[in-house]
Amino acid sequence: MRQHVNPxxxxxxxxxxxxxxxxxxxxxxxxxxxxxxxxxxxxxxxLALVNTSWNYLGIEIRERLVKTAKxxxxxxxxxxxxxxxxxxxxxxxxxxxxxxxxxxxxxSFNFPDPxxxxxxxxxxxxxxxxxxxxSNLLQKGSLIFIKTDVKDLFNYMDCTILSNFNFKxxxxxxxxxxxxxxxxxxxxxREKYVIENHLDIFESIYIKI
Ligand SMILES: C[S@@+](CC[C@H](N)C(=O)[O-])C[C@H]1O[C@@H](n2cnc3c(N)ncnc32)[C@H](O)[C@@H]1O
Numbered sequence: 001m002r003q004h005v006n007p008x009x010x011x012x013x014x015x016x017x018x019x020x021x022x023x024x025x026x027x028x029x030x031x032x033x034x035x036x037x038x039x040x041x042x043x044x045x046x047l048a049l050v051n052t053s054w055n056y057l058g059i060e061i062r063e064r065l066v067k068t069a070k071x072x073x074x075x076x077x078x079x080x081x082x083x084x085x086x087x088x089x090x091x092x093x094x095x096x097x098x099x100x101x102x103x104x105x106x107x108s109f110n111f112p113d114p115x116x117x118x119x120x121x122x123x124x125x126x127x128x129x130x131x132x133x134x135s136n137l138l139q140k141g142s143l144i145f146i147k148t149d150v151k152d153l154f155n156y157m158d159c160t161i162l163s164n165f166n167f168k169x170x171x172x173x174x175x176x177x178x179x180x181x182x183x184x185x186x187x188x189x190r191e192k193y194v195i196e197n198h199l200d201i202f203e204s205i206y207i208k209i
Pocket of ligand 1: 036060125
């Protein structure tokens with residue numbers, strides 16, 4: 001079990017600014033998906049290599065993982081994938097990075113760190129202020145995907161997102177994945193582990209209205 005990184009540490013106050021879309025991607029006009037807490041990025045590599053009509057951006061707080069992922073992107077010469085390092089809450093709250101939220105079609109929070117103790121809930125990546133920023137900047141019709149194996153965390157995230165009246169839950173059974181950032185339902189590393197170990201998965205999709 002790895003030690004979780006405390007996102008509220010002062011170390012993350014300094015942020016790595018997200019470059020312009022044209023600097024990050026070969027074709028900046030493609031649909032953009034943002035994966036928050038992407039770890040080493042395997043999920044995004046799997047997606048980007050197959051779905052060349054989407055751009056993918058991963059944000060991760062563990063610097064070493066981002067450095068390795070960035071070098072793999074260069075080595076493999078992948079033009080629709082970019083990684084950035086830091087606390088997603090601070091990065092996306094930055095005035096210069098806000099353009100990114102305006103341009104994303106969808107955002108995923110896959111198996112975020114649960115921070116079980118009540119006094120640590122403020123370290124969870126989904127926070128009311130963060131959802132408020134997203135709701136102010138996302139275009140209507142943009143989607144948020146959440147997935148976790150921790151029921152309490154799911155309830156917390158679900159309640160936090162729905163407390164913002166600009167988001168509505170979509171019935172995921174009616175959702176057409178073929179048009180989404182993940183048409184082939186690629187699984188994240190944590191998801192593979194959860195499925196192999198027959199644990200429950202709690203997930204929801206929300207639309208900005
Ligand atoms: C349990 S792992 C899940 C990784 C991956 N999404 C998956 O499903 O396999 C959660 C990841 O989120 C990252 N993380 C936690 N808080 C973060 C934050 N505030 N900003 C960016 N990344 C964060 C952690 O470092 C970790 O890599």
